[in-house]
Amino acid sequence: MNAIQKISAAISFDIAAIPTDLYIGGKWRPASTGKRADVVDPSTGVTIATVADCTIDDAMEAVAAAHAAAAGWAATAPRKRSEILRRCFELMIERKDMLAELISLENGKALNDAHGEVAYAAEFFRWFSEEAVRLNGDIYSAPSGANKIIVQHQPIGIAVLVTPWNFPAAMATRKIAPALAAGCTCVLKPATETPLTAFALAEIYAEAGVPDGVVNVITTSQAGPVVSAMLHDPRVRKLSFTGSTPVGRKLLHEAADTVISCSMELGGNAPFIVFDDADLDAAIEGAMVAKMRNGGEACTAANRFYVQKGVVDEFSRRLAERMNAMTVGAGYDKATQCGPVINKAALDRIAGLVDDATARGANVLTGGKPLDQDGYYFPPTVIRDVTADANIAAAEIFGPIAAITTFETEEEAIRVANDTEFGLISYVYTRDLSRGLRVSERMESGMVGLNRGLVSDPAAPFGGTKQSGLGREGAHHGILEFCETKYIAVTW
Incomplete structure (x- = not known):
């Protein structure tokens, strides 16, 4: 029995059934160059799959797909968005055993920890399904009495989401769930060490009713140039990044060129x-x-x-x-x-x-x-x-x-x-x-x-001070990270 056969015997699902191409506009497609990147099982050092290795052009197609879906998703009734997010939660729980094994396989974490991650990751969909219908604004009188002040929270726009390998499910859902709840579309770039979980979750989103183009998933071995190109596209208005502080600093420099709103969950000590x-x-x-x-x-x-x-x-x-x-x-x-x-x-x-x-x-x-x-x-x-x-x-x-x-x-x-x-x-x-x-x-x-x-x-505001980050994920704060606050002055 070779190494792959031993791995297959140790898990309860067929790894070959997990998608490995780019997920753009609701379709699975290879990278434009046909290039692939290896995914390695850290428990054995054996390559268990290869995934599409996207180019800048592929990433721009993902941004275009998110842009095409943006107006329709923003106009979708909050209750409808809420029900779709709730269904994402339910499907993740139904498939928790498979997802936990997949996480353990590509990440190496103990199966018990992987089960904990799946439960935690799914909970973001349940939490933000409830927040989607409670994105309340304000109305009050100006102190001078001259006018009324109306405050609304509107979707910020297309979001680029960059996630690390250590929590391949939870770091994705912690960003995708509030983005979708707020009415934003997104492009997710997971780490190339652990992309299979992100692709398996993309199938769940589609089954739950997330419209084509609302969530796009791309993998690349050239993360710097690909993410930079997306951040310099004027259609992109949000970056949510989880990763190291040195990489976070570079991304903040990149985002400054087009004054993109940034949420940064960086390193800790x-x-x-x-x-x-x-x-x-x-x-x-x-x-x-x-x-x-x-x-x-x-x-x-x-x-x-x-x-x-x-x-x-x-x-x-x-x-x-x-x-x-x-x-x-x-x-x-x-x-x-x-x-x-x-x-x-x-x-x-x-x-x-x-x-x-x-x-x-x-x-x-x-x-x-x-x-x-x-x-x-x-x-x-x-x-x-x-x-x-x-x-x-x-x-x-x-x-x-x-x-x-x-x-x-x-x-x-x-x-x-x-x-x-x-x-x-x-x-x-x-x-x-x-x-x-x-x-x-x-x-x-x-x-x-x-x-x-x-x-x-998920009900608490997660985030740091100093060089550990900007903004908060989870709680009501998490959905506001994907919103623009609009003030309307009116007299009646």
Whole structure:
């Protein structure tokens, strides 16, 4: 039995049935050049599919399709849009097992995490199906009494959506659902590492009743030139991007040329603060979620563990025991608790961060070296006594590594936690509610998990401060990102 046969035997669906061409104007079609890009299973290193590798001309066709569908979709009654989004939710839930296996196959995440992602991703359609009929405006009198003020929220226009590989379903639906709820059409460019999930979801959108051209999906190995060309098309009025801060900066420069509205969910370097008075059982459980969800390959992952002197020994020991006990294996193996990282480059980068930290005096409590086997496996790792000058203290790890540093005072914890260009999320553990709220208010981040290791919720505004992003996704804020606010002055 060869590698592909072994993979096929491990999953319950036919991977050959997943579309692999561009989805433009409601039709599947190859790239104009016929070029293809490989999709690799990170659990084995084996190529499992090839997808269409689009050109700038192909991308312009996708923009044209979105433009052709824009007026009709914007004029569609909110209730109708709502019902279509609700049907997208229902179809995703009906196919949750297949979607979870597909995510595990192309992304490598543990199957349990993949099931969690599908549920989370589907929930954006349910949430924004409800928001679609509640896009309320305002009417009030001007203070002078001279006129009435009417405020409306109108669809902003064609949206370019660029998503990463780490949550191939949720990062797409978190953008597509509010865009469609607001009345916008869109072009989605998923990461080439994980395009199959986006294509499988495109079939669901069509079945749910999304009209041709409202959602278009393109894949390309030349992301920079392709996205740049779309952003310089005057028909495009919105960019929603999730990815690294360096790429986000470049896209902001590109978008400035045509003054495109930008929503940017960028990198993170989350501090996880544990005070002496914390409930250590809760802190360990929270740490396992905040660190090991998706194998640490998440922008919300806890990166820097700051543990107060009185409990650092016990916390470090217990966390190392839990991490060491995790089962490492192929993502789609039901026994797996920690799958591989996404590719060889990620594996080498993570190993380099650990080597640098240990060279500067850090101690490895468990893990620390890549596993010698097919695929891209780095074991769950805990390192202690990480110094402030170590590269791992400033980098977004994006892997299963918990880096622990000791602190003594509350002021010190706040200072070191905020000493970063990032500001996406922070975690705080303490039994003292007054301290917890006081520290949470002083965290320079868009989100705080207070005695919680998970904060993501479609009903909550997700986003960061500083160089972690602009705008918010989820909640009512998410639909407003795809709207223009219009003010009408009228006298009657």
